[in-house]
Amino acid sequence: MNLSKDKKTILVVEDEYDILFSVKSFLESEGYEVFTAQNGQEAFELLKKKKMPHLILLDMKMPTMDGWEFSRRFYKAYDNKAPLIVMTAAANAEERAREAHANGWIGKPFTLEDVSDQIKKFT
Incomplete structure (x- = not known):
């Protein structure tokens, strides 16, 4: 039996390598x-x-195309077919997450437990 077919997929979009790797x-x-x-x-x-991931973790401040532009385009192209959780250092993170059509948010800096708690809500 190939277990990889049963795994849930997550797309992590983050420009800071240390955070991305962790x-x-x-x-x-x-x-x-x-x-x-x-x-x-x-x-x-x-x-x-x-294939469409089960969930997307999205940093909001990145080069080339930031998280705000990605979320607008994702919503328009895919109608949020996957839950979107934003990762942001913004003081008003919850409000900003709503503006980005996100399903949840994680404030930076965060712990891996914070990541786990948010992901478990959607996977």
Whole structure:
């Protein structure tokens, strides 16, 4: 039996390598299949090539295409077919998450437990 077919997939979009690596490693250790992108444009390219993930973790401040632009385009193109959780250092994170059509948010800095708590709500 191929267990990888049963794994839930998560797309992590984050430009800071240390955060990206930590979150990816943690999620893989929790049994998720993880795809990564370092900006919104890379994320859109992945969405064209891969199946729709079960969840997207999205940094809001990135080069090339930031999280705000990604969320607008994602909502328009895919009508939020996957839950979107934003990761942001903004003081008004919850309000900003609503503006981005996000289903949840994680304030930076965060712990891996914070990530786990949010993801469990949607997977």
